[in-house]
Amino acid sequence: MDTGPLFSFLALDLLLICVPGADWAYVIAAGVRGRSVGRAVAGLMAGYALHTALAVAGLSVLVAGSPGLLTALTVAGAGYLLWLGWSVLRRPAVPQAAGAGADGGTDGGDGGADGFWRGAAISGLNPKALLLYLSVLPQFLVTQGGHPPVALQTAVLGALHMACCTAVYLTVGLLARRLLAARPTAARAVSRTSGAAMLGIGALLLAQHAL
Structure with a gap:
């Protein structure tokens, strides 16, 4: 696969990843509450792995060609974002006391498997992920002869996206833990x-879909 499309995709992908959204909110909350940032990021990556697998299988092309299905998925993602946003406003993240639920332990919230699956749901229904896999990623696929199969190119770009997400979200979550753990007022504001x-x-x- 040519390096030109790879670097172009990488630049645009990093720009999209660095725009704060639902993924950022989730890893920040995990860091502030003393839960496992690694488990939260792993859950998010599970959702993106599903997106990548569907794209490799060609289902993303079918979804993109079905306006009704695409609208339904987008509305579902928007509804999930509204529910998450309201939940965060009602119970803003606050620093967790040392030893109380750290690394997804005994706090009973998003720790353990529950935290992993919530992360997978967040990224799986993230409208930004639908935009990336259905609109942005296909623009970097080369279909002319002499290039790897489209499925392989899709897998490579999907893996590159997950690697970038992992690096950015781990950094965000760990920085949130370090910088906000002793600042409850700032943590609530963020x-x-x-x-x-x-x-x-x-x-x-x-x-947009109601208009």
Whole structure:
């Protein structure tokens, strides 16, 4: 696969990843509450792995060609963002006391398997992921002869996206733990900002499909 499309995709992909959204809010909350950032990121990557597998299988092309199905998925993602945003605003993330639920232990919230599966649901229904896999990624596939099969190119780009997400989200979550753990007021402010952003994105998506 040519390096030109790879680097172009990498630049655009990093730009999209670095725009705060539902994924950021989730890893920040995990870091602030003393839960396992690694488990939260692993859950998010499971959702993106599913997107990649569907794209490799060609299902993304079918979804993109079915306006009704694409609308249904987008509305479902928007509804999930609204629910998450409201939940965050009602219960903003606050620093967890040392030893109380660290690394997804005994806090009973998003620790353990529950935290993993919530992360998978967040990325699986993330409208930004639908935009990437259905609209952005296909633009970097080369279909002329002499190039690897489209399925292989799709797998490579999907794996590159997951690698970039892993690096960025681990950094965000660990920085949140380090910088906000001793600053409850700042942690609540960041959490509420993330919740408001999710509400805004979800409402905007629903409004666009209602017009």
